[in-house]
Amino acid sequence: EAGVTQFPSHSVIEKGQTVTLRCDPISGHDNLYWYRRVMGKEIKFLLHFVKESKQDESGMPNNRFLAERTGGTYSTLKVQPAELEDSGVYFCASSQDVENIQYFGAGTRLSVL
């Protein structure tokens, strides 16, 4: 069974540009999460989807970030326009079982120059 996959693994963009990150959860997992780790800090929650609905987006830093999960399958996280402080590793996780064990992808390393 394929795990959580994320694309791209690394993205380098200039300040002001737009970047879209993609996450494919484990097949059948209704819950999908985005987290972010910036340099020197802990991994922090961004938002939680249940199927195509946003259940909790309390961790989204500002309105430059837009997450979607059309059809309740894969999800995208768009940053527009990107700022220097958006650099970090963006992780996606998914879960299905009642214990809500979250399985993580390898992450997308975003560098904003």
Added chain:
Amino acid sequence: QKEVEQDPGPLSVPEGAIVSLNCTYSNSAFQYFMWYRQYSRKGPELLMYTYSSGNKEDGRFTAQVDKSSKYISLFIRDSQPSDSATYLCAMRGGSNYKLTFGKGTLLTVNP
């Protein structure tokens, strides 16, 4: 005060040593406690998952939770070079699915 405190290390031990990793937390609503292992350039991988207070053992790994002290631990017995990684504690409340992480402790086991 951060919700979860974890000493980032680094921690370096000889092969075969017993390793003790710890986290403290401030939010009494946390009920589920996890330890993830993360190798370089990989995603966090779940090692241990415990609910409320108590001990849980899985092979060389033992997780302990003391809710009265707001303190959790992970013990690794007979540590191996392949255990070299960053260990992250994570926790969440009962009805809230979002995980709150510690900063992670970088462990190196020397052959």
